[in-house]
Amino acid sequence: xxxxxxxxxxxxxxxxxxxxxxxxxxxxxxxxxxxxxxxxxxxxxxxxxxxxxxxxxxxxxxxxxxxxxxxxxxxxxxxxxxxxxxxxxxxxxxxxxxxxxxxxxxxxxxxxxx
Numbered sequence: 001x002x003x004x005x006x007x008x009x010x011x012x013x014x015x016x017x018x019x020x021x022x023x024x025x026x027x028x029x030x031x032x033x034x035x036x037x038x039x040x041x042x043x044x045x046x047x048x049x050x051x052x053x054x055x056x057x058x059x060x061x062x063x064x065x066x067x068x069x070x071x072x073x074x075x076x077x078x079x080x081x082x083x084x085x086x087x088x089x090x091x092x093x094x095x096x097x098x099x100x101x102x103x104x105x106x107x108x109x110x111x112x113x114x
Contacts, residue, residue: 037061046096066083
């Protein structure tokens with residue numbers, strides 16, 4: 001019990017040093033990404049945000065820009081906190097595109113070489 005006195009100063013030092021803080025990167029620098037989302041903030045196919053698509057319905061889908069880098073989320077996943085929404089994509093920011101499964105190059109259940 002006597003060693004618990006070190007926890008508050010250690011936590012304060014970590015916070016002061018910026019432990020765990022992330023700085024957003026500027027748009028167009030290639031570190032952030034954007035993806036198309038539905039009304040519930042889940043990733044959908046980028047084609048849903050295409051305003052020139054036949055059957056496009058404004059307000060149902062929007063672009064989500066995430067400035068902290070990392071990998072775009074797969075279809076159906078909720079987007080991370082800390083980004084912003086827009087009706088149009090940001091110029092110069094990579095699109096997340098469609099991220100599907102993790103089943104190798106074929107997704108057929110066997111290795112690509114067999």
